[in-house]
Structures are given as structure tokens and as C-alpha cells.
Amino acid sequence: MGTAQRLLLPALLVLLVACWLGGGVTVDDTWVDEGLQLLALPVLLLAAWILFENPASHWARFGIALAALIAAVPVLQLLPISEQFWLRIPARATLAEDLRIAGVTTAPHWTLSPRATEASLWALLPAVAAFLAALALETQQRRRVVQGVLVLVLFNVAFAFFQTGLPPDSPLRLYQDFNAGFGGLLANTNHQATACNIGMALAIGLGAEARLREKRGMATVQRSWWYFGLAVALLLMVPLSTSRAGVSLALPVLVLALLLTATLRLGRMLHSRRAMLIGMGLLVLAVAGVHAALGWMAVDQAEELRHTMAAATVQLGEANAPLGSGIGTFVPVFEQAIPRNLLLSGFINHAHNEYAQWWLTTGWLGMLVLGLTLTLLLAATWKLFRSEGRHAALAGGCMAAIFAVLAHSWAEYPLRTLTLMSTTGLLCGVLLASLAEVHPRGKKGKRRVDLT
Secondary structure: OOHHHHHHHHHHHHHHHHHHHHOOOOOOOOHHHHHHHHHHHHHHHHHHHHHHHOOOOHHHHHHHHHHHHHHHHHHHHOOEOOHHHHHOOHHHHHHHHHHHHHOOOOOOEOOOOHHHHHHHHHHOHHHHHHHHHHHHOOHHHHHHHHHHHHHHHHHHHHHHHHHHOOOOOOOOOOOOOOOOOOOOOOOOHHHHHHHHHHHHHHHHHHHHHHHHHHHOOOOOOOHHHHHHHHHHHHHHHHHHHOOHHHHHHHHHHHHHHHHHOOOOOHHHHOOOHHHHHHHHHHHHHHHHHHHHHHHHHHHHHHHOOHHHHHHHHHHHHHHHOOOOOOOOOHHHHHHHOOOHHHOOOOOOOOOOOHHHHHHHHHHHHHHHHHHHHHHHHHHHHHHHHOEEOHHHHHHHHHHHHHHHHHHHOOOOOHHHOHHHHHHHHHHHHHHHHHHOOOEEOOOOOOOOOOOO
16 A cells, blocks of 8 residues: 555545534635635545556546536636627526616626636535545545544534533534524534434445454454444434434435345345345335325425425526526525515525526536436446445445435535535445445355455
8 A cells, every 4th residue: 555545544534524523504605615625635636646546447437527527517617608699598688688787798607607606616626535535545445434424423413412402602502693403513404314314324334344244254243233223323313303304315215225235135035034024114114204205395385485496496597598507606696586485584595406506507517417427326326236245335325325415405405515515425436436346246156355
């Protein structure tokens, strides 16, 4: 192991801890964000050096190409475009007329706010650095970093208990301007639910991986049950966040994690009555979770503003197509075209639907990149269902955790915080790197024994 390889894991862990300590808010352009971006640079350089020196798998290459495409979206949006094309977009033609009446002239760009889009580009640094670093880690290091994420989730739960036990006017409260509830380091308690679901999925993946290592005498006996116990504990913590979407997703994420990590095998259920009963019980729980999610969506549409905000964002995205308004421009663009039923005392900072907001701010190009990303994740999921072994177990836990984030993004904005964005980027890197080392399920013959 070279010097760069030895330095990468501690550097990545330092970045990850810093993102959890300072990246839990959803306010952009603070000095903490800038510090985290600077801290990501050495991690990014170390990872790039290692990946350049060592040939990457085709899964890793696909991931790197997609990461480049994601970063290319804000870069392209900073470019100037012709005024003739700029005026063909309905929303911009109206804006140009307003600017003409006010006597304002400006050079048109792809984005409506180059400064906001540039800030959003730099905000990607921690997540991209974590993703590339995870791709460059060795096998044992990947397990360590996943364990590090689980420790951070558990610490945040403990810190949330500490915060909720403080009096409202206590100077020890992290967020003095409002009550963060059970959020801990995360300002939004809905994001705490996402974090607990992430931790639950990772604990199941680590437990399944530890169980396979126990069979080979490579791990302490009964260690796997400690991980499964932590998964149950985190499942029980999700309702404390008071996030209805998070609670609705907990059971489907649990079942998906059990299936992807081969903790519960469909084939085994057909030959074991006990396994079949367990599987039927989990299926009932998953259906109940999906039913609860559908019920939550119905309540949300009838009684809350999330559905209205998402629908208004989609309509506004159509008016700004095909270019999109520009990453980082949601607040001013939405305020200019806000429906009357959304005129509130405070401003709306997000669409509360990541997909609608991506459509508004990135246009057709962003939807293309999103489609390619989801296609890669679906291909990875299919690969995991047909694979087995320790690497597949760890990758399965990561895939279930990523699903938890993407599913919650339909009603929230977890990827708008540096904490969860960098954590998700790291898990994507672990997933793709681990896929290169899995072997087909049920394949007979010689298998390479990895003692790491």
C-alpha cells in the first residue's frame, strides 16, 4: 500500500466528520460551506492520483463519467448564449421585456444567475471528493468507511437526545433561532429520518458481511448480531424524527436491505418454512409501509403545501425549458412566479421535491443526466440480486441506503445538505467499487479467498 493509499482513508474520514459537524444546515454560501469545500480539495487530489495510477473497473469508469456529467451541468450553465435563443424561452422572453422597460441590459447566460450557479458548482466538491475517494479505497478500507458512516449516524441520534433534553433557552442548543427537534446536527428533522434509514441499511449490510466473515473465521463470532441489533434500534428511532415520509419508507428500506444483502433469500424461502414465514411477515410490513406512504401522500395533497409547491415547480420548469433556470436559482425564480395560494409570511427555500426542482433548474440536460444515473443504479441493483459474497453484502447495504435518500427526495430535499449529499456520494463510490469484486450467486468452482 503506497503513501497516497494510506493517507486517503483518514483524509476521507476527516472530511466526512467535518461534513456531519458543519454541513447539516440548508443555507448556502456560509463560511462553513466554503471551509468544507477547501477541505475536500486534498481528498479529491489524493483520490484522483490513486485512480490515475490504478486501472478502474468498468463500474467505476461509468461512475466517474456520470460524476463528470453532473459537474458539467453547472459548468455549461455558466456559458453565455445568443440573445435570439435566450428569447425563445417563454419565461425569459417575459423577463427580457421587464428588463427592457426598466432600462436594464445584460449579457444572456444559460443560467439566470451565474453567481448562484457557480456557488452550486463549488458546493459539489465534498460529494465528488467523497465519491472518488470511495472508488479509490481498498477492500478493507471500504468496510471501515461504511462503519464510520454508521458511527456518525449513531452519534447524531445520541446528540439529538442530548439536544431535546435541553431547555428552550439553553446556550448549548445548536440552533438558537428555532427548535430543531430530534434533528441533532441536522437542522431539518426529516433529514434525521433519512439518516436513520441510511444507518439501518448500512448496519444490515455490515451484519450480512460480518456473518460471512464469521463463517470463514475472519471475524469475531456474534459480531453480525450486534450490527443487526443496531439496525433494529435505528428503525425504532425513525418515528422520533416525526417525519411521516421517513416512517413510511423505513419498512420498504428494511426489506430491500435484507434482500439486497442476501440476509433474506427468495430461493431459501421456498425450501424453509421458517424462512417463508419470516419472508411473508416482512412482505406484509413492506406493503404496510407502502400503504402508509400512499396515505401520507394523500394527506399531504389535501392538507399541506408540498404537493402544491411541487406542481407549481413543474409548471415553472416547463416555462423555462429546455435550458432550465440554472442551478441555485430556485428561490428568486419561484418567488417571481409564485401562485397566490403559496403567498406565505416566509420565503420558500426548496420545492420539497428534488425531482421537480432539478427539472426547473437544470432543464432537459439535467433530466438526461438524472436518467443515466438512475439507469446505472438500476443496473447495479440487478447485478446485486444476481450476486453473493461479502462484497455483495456491503454493496447491498449501500444500495438500500441510496434508495432511502432518493425515495425521500420525492417529498423532501436531503441532497440539499452537504452532510447527506457527501454521505450519499461516498456510498455510491463504495457501491460501484464493491460491484467489481462480487461473484455470481450460486456459481460453483474455485473462488478467490480475500482475507482483507
